[in-house]
Structures are given as C-alpha cells and as structure tokens.
Amino acid sequence: MTLKDTTVKRVTAADIARSLGISRATVGFVLNETPGQTISAATRARVLGEAKRLGYRPNNAARALASGHSRIILLVLPDWPLDYSMRANLDEVSLVLDEAGYSLVTMTPHPGGHAQPLWETLRPDVVMGMMPFSMEQLAEIRASGVAHIIPSISAEEFTPEQQLGFAAGPRMQVAHLVDRGRRRLAFAGSTDPRIADLVQQRRAMAQASATGFAGQALLFDADITEASVGRLVAEWVGAGVDGVVAYNDDIAALVAGAALRAGIRVPETLAVIGHDDTPLARLFVPALSSVRVDSAGLGRYMAQLALSAATGSPPPHAGPESEAVLIARETT
Structure with missing residues (x-):
C-alpha cells in the first residue's frame, strides 16, 4: 500500500x-x-x-496580520495542579471569550523549559496571567509587541491591597476558628512543590492572623502527607492544639480523617477548616467547613477584563465573584 x-x-x-x-x-x-x-x-x-x-x-492568520488583531487571548497559568477550582475557572473564561468571538489559549511556563513562549508566536491581542508576572516576563512580553498585558505590574510591585478579596482566605479561616473559641492553632500545608509559593503565602497570612486574632502565634506549622498526617495530628492534639487551618480541602480531609481514626472528636476536641469549598468539602463526613472562592465567577471576571483590554470597552467592576465567603459546616 x-x-x-x-x-x-x-x-x-x-x-x-x-x-x-x-x-x-x-x-x-x-x-x-x-x-x-x-x-x-x-x-x-x-x-x-x-x-x-x-x-x-x-485565512485568519492573514486577517490577523493585516488587521493587527488575532482575537486570541493568551492566559499564562502557574505550574499548579489542574484541580477542581482551576478547571471551573478555565471553563468559564473559555465560554465567555468564545461567546464574544475570541479564542482562549493557555500556556504553563516550566522552570528550565526551552519552548518558545506563545506570546512570541501567536500574536495574541491580550496576555493575561493567573498570577502576576515577574519583571523579566513583563519585559519579554512587551518586547514581543503585545499591546495589552494583565496585570500590567510585576509580582515584585504587587501589594496586598491590589489583590482580589479571595486572597484573604487564611485570615477568614483563622477568624472563624477564633470565633468558635479556638486559640491554639496549627497550619497544615501541602508538600506539592508546584504550589510551594501559594502554600507559603497562605501560611504567612495564617501566621499573621493567628497573632492578630488569637493573640499568639501558630503552635505548629507543617506540610503533611498521607504518611505523616496521623503522627502529626496526634502530636498536635497532645500539645493542646484545638484548631487546624488547612491549606485546602484535600489537606483538611486528611487532617480530619486522621483525627477521627485516632478517636479524636471533630470538632469538639479538634476543629478543622479547609479552603476552596470543593465538592469534597460537602461530601466528606463530617462535612468540612471551608472558604468558598467563586472560581466560575472569577473566570467570567477575568474574561471580561481581557475583552475590555482587547476592545477598548469599559473594564468590569469586581463584584461578589472576587470575594471569598466562609462556609461553616460540621468540622468547626
């Protein structure tokens, strides 16, 4: 043949x-x-x-070259796991852009990677970052001729006041535990190296909030695994910890599950609160208290920001979708 x-x-x-x-x-x-x-x-x-x-x-490529508009929005993702929240966010961004006649393309730069950045090959109308770009990245994107970059200031220049409301999640976790009468707190983080920076951000905010709301620093602070969680929870409770701020709902489930298997009552002896309010938080028994982030709503807001930059229309107002909400359930 x-x-x-x-x-x-x-x-x-x-x-x-x-x-x-x-x-x-x-x-x-x-x-x-x-x-x-x-x-x-x-x-x-x-x-x-x-x-x-x-x-x-x-011939869309020729049209883009002639008009200067590709109708492509490039979203640069951090090297995070593609979890429930991230998928909900990307689905909504893609849907809103598609309805407006724009295509969403995503890329994830990897440390030490050699692939040519897509902002140099696609001629996107807008380059948007899920997280602020470094000063070096901003310079590279601008040098490639991209007219619109979101956010347009570097990570080094970003201040807490410029972050959306959901960044305050750890503060809400600590405040809720303190409101429930818990003062001796621990932070349980993740060992996934891809999210080390995000874990550290939440850890630092939890530490500062513990001092502010509980009047003392976190008693313990550790990144946990399935292998270590049983030992750590036993040590924490033995030392008087009565509340755990978990990096996310997966970690909260590990902590609560280890406590229950050890005969530790949740929340009577140990209260646990997660973050992200994923389906796991509602399905876990006992149901996990958590901080809800409207990932789909945030996706719509991000798409509207990109469309505003691409078309010159007024920027959207950051409404309730950009604010975190505390959901109290059975573990607190």
Whole structure:
C-alpha cells in the first residue's frame, strides 16, 4: 500500500472571482465586509453563495496580520495542579471569550523549559496571567509587541491591597476558628512543590492572623502527607492544639480523617477548616467547613477584563465573584 498526498488546496478569493467572472477586488470587499463600497445586494449574495459552494474559509492568520488583531487571548497559568477550582475557572473564561468571538489559549511556563513562549508566536491581542508576572516576563512580553498585558505590574510591585478579596482566605479561616473559641492553632500545608509559593503565602497570612486574632502565634506549622498526617495530628492534639487551618480541602480531609481514626472528636476536641469549598468539602463526613472562592465567577471576571483590554470597552467592576465567603459546616 502506498501513501497518497491528501493535501487539499485552500479555496481563495481569486477562485471565487474566477468562478463568477467578477473582479477579485469585488469578492474581497464582500468577504472582508469592507465599508464604503457600493456593491449590490444581488452581487453580495452571489459571492457569499459561491464562497459557500466552493468551501471557502477565511485565512485568519492573514486577517490577523493585516488587521493587527488575532482575537486570541493568551492566559499564562502557574505550574499548579489542574484541580477542581482551576478547571471551573478555565471553563468559564473559555465560554465567555468564545461567546464574544475570541479564542482562549493557555500556556504553563516550566522552570528550565526551552519552548518558545506563545506570546512570541501567536500574536495574541491580550496576555493575561493567573498570577502576576515577574519583571523579566513583563519585559519579554512587551518586547514581543503585545499591546495589552494583565496585570500590567510585576509580582515584585504587587501589594496586598491590589489583590482580589479571595486572597484573604487564611485570615477568614483563622477568624472563624477564633470565633468558635479556638486559640491554639496549627497550619497544615501541602508538600506539592508546584504550589510551594501559594502554600507559603497562605501560611504567612495564617501566621499573621493567628497573632492578630488569637493573640499568639501558630503552635505548629507543617506540610503533611498521607504518611505523616496521623503522627502529626496526634502530636498536635497532645500539645493542646484545638484548631487546624488547612491549606485546602484535600489537606483538611486528611487532617480530619486522621483525627477521627485516632478517636479524636471533630470538632469538639479538634476543629478543622479547609479552603476552596470543593465538592469534597460537602461530601466528606463530617462535612468540612471551608472558604468558598467563586472560581466560575472569577473566570467570567477575568474574561471580561481581557475583552475590555482587547476592545477598548469599559473594564468590569469586581463584584461578589472576587470575594471569598466562609462556609461553616460540621468540622468547626
């Protein structure tokens, strides 16, 4: 058996013009919807009908080059696990952009990676970061000719006041535990190296909040695994810990599960609160208290920010979707 060349020649505006016996310019005016041209409705209908019959498809790359707009939004993701919250966020960003006629493309830079950044090859209308870019990244993106970058200030320049409300989740976790009468707190983090920076951010905020709300620092602070959680929970409770601030719901479930297996009453002896309010928080028994982040709502807000930059329309107002909400359940 021999392989045949299956390459299909792209139908062009010149093919349509030749088939109809009219000028290439007239066909181009119709296909590109060029304003200010006096082309009859009958001729326009003939051109569009023949384009459909021949299977004409516009050359979007050429259009983007000519117009300066690719209708592509590039979202740069941190090297985090693609968990429930992240998937909900990306699904909503993609849906909102698609409804507006824009395509979402994502990329995840990896330390030591050698792939050429997509902002250099796609000519995106907007480059948006899930997290602030470094000063070096911002310089590279600007040098590639991208007109709109979100956020436009570097991570080094970012202040807590410029972060959205959900960044205050650890503060809400600590305040809730203190409100429940817990003062001797521990922080349980994740050992996943991909989210080490985020774990450290939440840890630092929990530490500062413990001092502010409980009047003393966290008694213990550790990144836990399935192998270590039983030993650590036993040590913490033995030392008087009565509340645990968990990095996320997965970690909260590990802590609560280890406590229950050891005969430690939750929440009577040990209260536990998670973060993200994933389906696990509602399905776990006892149900986990958590901090809810509206990931889908945040995705809509991010898409609207990108569309505002791409089209010049007014920026969206950051509403309830950007605020964290505490959900109290059975573990506190």
